[in-house]
Amino acid sequence: MALNPAYPVVETAWGPYWTCSGGEIPPDRYVDVGGRTLGQFTAQRGRQYELDQVQAGTSTLPLSNTDGALDPTNAAGPYAGHVLPFQPVRRRAQWPPTPNLLNQAQATGGDVGGQPLGALSTADDGPRILTGTDPVGGQLVASGTAWQGGTVIAMAVPAGAAAGAWVCYTAQPAVRPGQTYTVQLRVRNVSPGTSVQVAAGFRTLTVEDAAATTAAGTTATLTGSATAAWTYIEVTATADPASSGLQVGVQLAAAAAAACTVQVDGWQLEAGAATDWVQPGVWYPIMAQFTEDWPAQWTNGGTYGTVTPTGVDALALLSQVTLDDPLSAEIKSHAPRFVYKLDDPSGSAAVADSAGNCQPVPVANSKYGPSPITFGTEITAADTVNGIFTGAPGPVATFTNPNPGQSIFGSACTYLSLTQAGITGPADPTAAWTRMVAFRYPYGTPAGAAEIWMAADNRRANNILAGALLILAINDSGEFGAATGGTGGQNLQMFPPLGNVADGNWHLGFVGHDPDTATMWVGVDSASWEWNVTADQVPTPGSLTMDSIGAFVDEKARYTYAHFAGDLAFACEFPVSLSVTAQEDLYRSWKNSLTGESTDERYARILRYAGYTGPSDLQTGQTTAMGPADFGGQDAVTAAQGVVDTEGGAHYVDGAGTVAFRARSARYNATTPAFVFGERLEADEYPYEDCQPDYDSTHLGNVVQVTQTGTGQVFTATDPASIAAYFPRTITRDVNAADPNECQDAASYIRSRYKDPAMRIGTLRLHPSAHPALWPVCLTLEQGTRVRVMRRPLGAPAITLEQFVENLNWTMDDRGEAVLVLQTSPADTTPYGVISAWHTTLALPAAAGATSLTITPGQTCASLLPPHYTLWLAPELGLGTPGREAVSVLHQVGDVITLNSPLQHSYAAGESVTEALPDDTATPEQWDGSSTFDSTAFTY
Template identity: 45%
Template sequence: MAINPNWPVLMYDWGPFWNANGAAAPGGKFTDLTSRTRGRVGIQRGRQYELDQIRAGTMSMSVVNTDGSLDPASVSGPWYGHIMPYQPVRVRAQWPPTANLLTQCQATGGDLGGYAIGSIASQPGVGVLSDTDTGSAIAFSALAWQGQRVFQATVPNGSASGAAPLYTQTVSGERSATYTAQIRVRNVTPSTTLQVAAFISWSTAAGTATRILGTPTTLTGSYTAPWTQLTVTGTLGAATAYMSVGVVLTSAATADVIIQADGWQLERGSTATSWTAPGVWYPVYAGFVERYPSSWTMSGTYGTVNTTSVDAISLLSQRVLRDPLTEEIYSRNPRFLYTLGDPQNSQSCADAVGANPAAPLVVSKSGPGSLTFGNQITSTTSGGTYTGSTGTVVTINNPGAGAFSYNPATLISLDQAGIKGPANPGAWTRMIAFRYTGPIPADHAVIWCSSDSQRSGHYSSGSAVTVSITSNGWPAVYLSGPTGVVSNYYFGGATNCADGNWHLLIFGYSQSSSQMVLSQDGFYSIAPVGAGSTPTGLQFDSLGNWVDPVYGNETLWNYQGDISFAAEWPIVFGASDITAVYTAWKNSFAGDSSDARYKRILGWAGYTGPKSIQTGVTTTMGPAAVAGQDAMSALQAVVDTENGEHFVAADGTVTFRARSARYNALVPVYTFGEMASLGEIPYEECHLDLDPTRLANIVKITQASTNQAFTASDATSQANFFPRSFARTINSASTQECQDAANYLLSRYRSPAVRVASVRLHPSANPTALWPVCLGLELGTRIRVMRRPPAPAAPIQVECFVESISWEFSDAGDAYVTLQCSPADLTPYGLFAAFHTTLATSPAAGVSTITINAGSDNTNPAAAQLGPGQQLVLGLGTATQETVTIQSVGTTTAGWTTATITLTAATTQAHTAGDTVCEPLPSGVTSATTWDAIAKFDSAAFAY
């Protein structure tokens, strides 16, 4: 295809194969709509100001539809039945432009693209697969066709004709277009042969594939075998949704063979041109087509579809979250969930999953007991409740609790709702929360029981699963199989639960591993199970009491107290599952770091796409009070607490950055200005503004978990600009962090700052300088904008962060990028350097005291600068360097010259007077004086 050296290879890809796909931007299976685009394509990502919520990234794109192929109602369309809202769309640009449409890694056998020698499967993004070898790899080769790396795969003896040893992950292709692929291959196994051909494969939106083969070639094996070029040309079908290229066997392998491939190229046209390494493919936009409005003009002869697209933010904003416990339960695909939060006077309880009928109340043969819905969550002891879910619970007050006697009772019958024991008796997990309020059981009090119909003297003699409070107050499980082989197990972490407080039991069984999983209040344990214990044939299942329907609902071992959240999963929980569900139930994940909370919310929202999550500076958050919030609002609340940023990157990656990302970005990545000789990047327009939009001199921070308010104010700013308030709620568990947030935001916004309202770049007019910069820009990048008024005025310099990126492409060959930026902090941060001094004496090995000289501060006592438990490095940079720990620091007075330090353990090395003594330094720092020049109190200002 013809290449314009001043314009990148732009590709507009759409995925009729996909649905919304968990809001994930897929890496392949796209069809190429580039030749159909018309007029202007506009892309907008980011936010207006740094304190604003991020907005969904949008794209508007008009595509020609004269043939009706993009009309969802056209039954003859190539993608009929596969055009729907929220299918993925992406825009990519290759710079510098080449005819080779593959990625740099694919085209060069792994030499370019930043991937390592080793397994392909362990390196997402390589984009090369194998039918014959799960261990295919990027391998070093001194005889590579180009560079020093190749793709390598084993072809086992007997591999069938049609198997593809190496092929690309799907590549976007245009329907009915002609492509040519070339690949260099060789067989490096001596005394073997292998017959192969290059292929191009295209698939419909339904996944039906058609393969076009090149000329078969026999590869003769040798360690130094020459490279053979395979070529194939083919025209894709009219219903193409995506394509792939690679090497295929044209006859079965007759020996184990190792095949290598290098020098791949895929190009438009019917002729293989000279191989060239492709330019870098930059992502420009990744989102989802939300609407397909069509229009017909020119007397109905010219049709277009003016698509509008949104990114993952839009999809996440539509997902309304439930409470943390419910989200954790649902994320593991429960068979049923009876929350038991039904209204007062209910005569049954509903399955929140909706897979089973409501479970009715049943009455004992001895008469009714007491079971009421709609009761509040209470406990005997402060802190004895759970906070992972709100709502009401069931209260049971059946007489004779814990006694081995027939008493009246009312309970919940799961078997009458069709639940008769676990769906798969060989692998299951059940859960129930309870609060026992009866006396210590004389025998035991049953919370949940299942049994078959076998009886001996009115007692179960076959399969059974019974959970109860025993005579010592501990919870236990009774398990038996159809032959009546009985095992009793106490729960892991078992304590006296007859305390009127809430407890959570999780228990499960694995026939394959012959184990029971038993957890009380998050403690995980497993116990071996004997043969014949699988509870098959269960017929009866009841909550809140032991009942025997075989004998007309006889009830024994009555229960008193509250119960809630009875659930079952068709899997056996591991330790991490139990920890997650229990923590959600008990405290809604209070104590999460901000990055952990962000990941957790993405998981609850069902997001399955790529994510880049920095470690947050907020290390202890309050409870995740997300019920009723949409996922994006919940994520934004985490970002507000962190005072960081988040966005969907150009490649569709959901990105979370801690506040430290901007604190530590001290040097601009790009400088935009008029002086190319100084390395500045030219722009066409620049608009600066000194505005009061984010001016604030009374800052109020509210702690979400307590509603306590923390305030910071500035009287000078109020006098200058009139009182202006700013309020934010953050979910930090630390009151110090809440006050710190108020102080920081006041320091940041008490004075107006020059903002970059817009910087307009014109890459198509200055391609060499601007295309790689514009394509490489991402939200949150620190840049510098220079504006030089006519002399003698001094240059204006604005340090800022990119908040918004807007692209505008036209089919006339023009492209613009407009940036909106927020100013970097006006006040630098103070920096505390490492304490350092020298040894005053030459201590031998094996001594537990050392004497140091005074450092830069001999006014404050040594004990005010060093403390017990602090580590020091002796002899930094010498062969005898060692790290010791301080036990105590000797008394000193103002003007001291030396101090004695007692160590917790004797030295292991001898040291010399004058050797450096300092605090441990960060990795890569070898001098204790690294920060001295900039850490002085008289040379660095503090933000507040």
């Protein structure tokens, strides 16, 4: 493959095998459409200003389509039926350019590429070194006899592994149909006393997952030895025109006669004939998006076809997802079988399944008459502050059955008949399942039992149901629990001592079955208890024939007893045994709308609720306690932006398609630029062709109003001097922090940041195709990268602009031109510090009677101490302990502190010196962890 040493190897790849897959950009199985590119490729992502909402990344990719292969209506094309919207498309560049199309970890056996020794990761962002023979996925191991470097790829091959099995392979590089490729590797068998036959393998696959091209090189017999020599293997093959993905690596040429370990090193995939192995350059992502549409054009009398798919990143997909309230969203994330919210309108004759899987459940009456269910009730409780739930707006259903909690036959009852909706217990009671219901029972401890939900079969004893059953109830101790029984009539009562729930307040009840551990469990709110169960204590599939909510109901005989009365909501069933974490998530989303979680936790939750399954990179948020989740009815991007606004951070989709969330600390801890742009190349500055700064008033603000989302309370910060200079300029922000002090701090920070105009750069044009030294810089730049831009006017001092990258706009064409235009925002002009404990040690001994101390300089004592400041010597000895004393500072010069009075005790070098602490048991180091903004710690 001919290379231009001043231009990277560029791969433009499309994934017809894939759909959007929950927003994931798969790492494998792509078609290289680089040979079809025409005109100008563009890709843009980011935001205009640092306070603006991030925009979805977009791209345009003009492609030749004279053969109609990319025409969605071409039923005879190689991708027929698979030219669709929202398929992954990526562009990446290798720098420096080499013939080797693999990544560095693959090519070097792990020597380069940042992969740790040990088990190989199969994650999408891993090395993508895969295997079909090693059950644990293979390893990178150190080797003193590696073909090159000091590590190798090691793959286990079990006895009997079939011919054709992949010992080691990758499917990461995109395949160009019709292109000839060569694969070369070095292999050896390090298991003494064994022998295995292998060959270099090449295979391409069609979009329908059938083999398109299959080729293997000459068979090599590897005789096992701890000191085995390396054997060179290769294969050359041409990719079929219908290829939509490739696999290259080492295959078994014959079934393995004995278990062995095969090692691989010196791996290369290249276009054309084999050349000398070379370590590849780094593959940098430029764009990873999804094809939004496929606009086509036929010119020259309809003989020349082009298609220009437009791309959007994961933010565009997420913007189409409308989120439910926190509880409904959390329920939906566990793929429920049904969800009867019981929020149906007043007068309803049935309740609807919001999951859309099951029929409406009708309202039914016992033979003794009705006692109507009231729909549309507001959420209330005995304790109207702590006894309610806020994770869903309501309303709820109120059951008014007489004689609640008593074992009395013959009284009227109205219940919900799941039986008539085709639901008779869990779909398979012996499999994993969980039932959940929210309830409020305001009638005190039952005399017998208040049965909320029950399922049973038709078998009777003395005209009373006596077969298999599953009951959720409140017992005569006021405890929530369950009773279960198998077809053999072996019953198990499960009422854990988790508190009295007959208190007129809302509670969330669970019962579940885990066949893997042979247990059933009961949960109330955020606590749970489990029991071991035997097979005859669990109903068998099909044994349950009736299911109802509101009482113990014999639907065949139409009698009821042990009535429930009170409020019910969210009767759900899940086809899994919910974990403790899942139960806790459901409870918190139901109880208080997830109040108290950090910004990164809330951001991750929004992604999960939106169904996003792609890669993410979420920093730990500095806001550790958010207010209630208020995103019901919002699209996922708006909800995520609300989290970012609360954090004061940023979010975006990077060039590899990863959703990134950045805490506010990401910028104030970035104190030095990653790159400097200017004209002094000898000073390691990188050239730019155009710079357009703007002394911008867009975000000038001197009246800042921050609204606390959960309460609506407004916190204000103003700057009179700025108002006088620029007239009132208002900035408003919604901040969903639980702590009002944090809301006020947010207002104060925004005021300090935007009370004066600042210099922004609307255009910074970088031209890597004209200045090849810019390639690794341009390919590395990302949103949030700190840069420095230098301007040196003639006859004037140099101008330094400290900036953060906000927007990246790539333009690359088929003539070899490549331009990256940046838009940036100003970095804060003042450093940050935190109040921490001043502490150090004695650099020299200090004898009793001395009036000065020589201390060890360090980060925690960078400031000069004021006169009369109190210090503790040997504070670890404890207050009032001989050998510890408090001294008063007269003055400080450098590392020498002069005291107001002589020392009472002698101290050795290395003894601790600290400022007076607020708690005698405290240690100064406990505050060091937060002292990370810069190198200054303040002492007052």
